[in-house]
Amino acid sequence: MAGIIESSPAHQNFSRYDIRVITKFSAILGKDASCIHKDLVAVLGKNAPSIETVRKWVKAVSEGQDDMEDEPRPGRPVTACGDANISKVLVSLSDDRRKTCEEISTETSMSRTSVLRVLTKKLNNKKKFSK
Template sequence: MDNELNRYYIKIRTILGIDPKTIHEELVTVLGPNAPSYTTVTRWAKRFREGREEVNDDPRFGRPISELTDENIELLSSEEQNRQDKPPSLLEVEEAIRRMKSGKAPGMDGVSTDVIKAGGYALSIRFHTLFVEIWEEKETIDDWSTAIIISPIQGKR
């Protein structure tokens, strides 16, 4: 369960009049060590008793901005904007390949991440050339936006 789901649970149980200690015990029973602390449950239960509706965190200084607005774009430094306007460097491509998780199933092209990683510097250069060309043309390959969802349970969709 993530924080929002935990908070929804705390909110519903608080509305039903259940005390924070019991709510915390229920969460520990289900989530074990991943359960929020008793202090966290108490804090959120108090907020909900006081009329709070939202389960999201309050905005605070230092928290990354994840919403794209004109105001947020203006907050970007000109240096960062210049960096983002440039195509990816060979170093960035190499780093992205290095960070790919090994042992994953191949994509639609049948190429696994292990094969890409084994391609080394020569393949990194080819990928870099391809990415720069796509960047400059501002056009991607249609298949790159195709996603195939496969159910982990056979026979279920």
């Protein structure tokens, strides 16, 4: 792949699944992990997986793993920053922009950390420190 395909924005839209399939295909062809990684970096640039990740995927292929999907992980999925919760926080703030995270949390039935995550990550509200 290196040298054949130039790195461009059109080639950087590969999903994680796509990259795993490319890695699997290359490993079946007999390429080693470092060669596969160089090819991925040539096409994907900074969006390429690390060499350690490529080694792990190549090892999985060599051990006969056919499934390239992510394994389910234990725990709750992160849904605190979903559109519904962002709307709840915005509605709560529409009454009074000076509410604390605890007040919003009580009003919206969301955890305080979820409220804080919505405020800082999704709404880009920065905490202002008094001097």
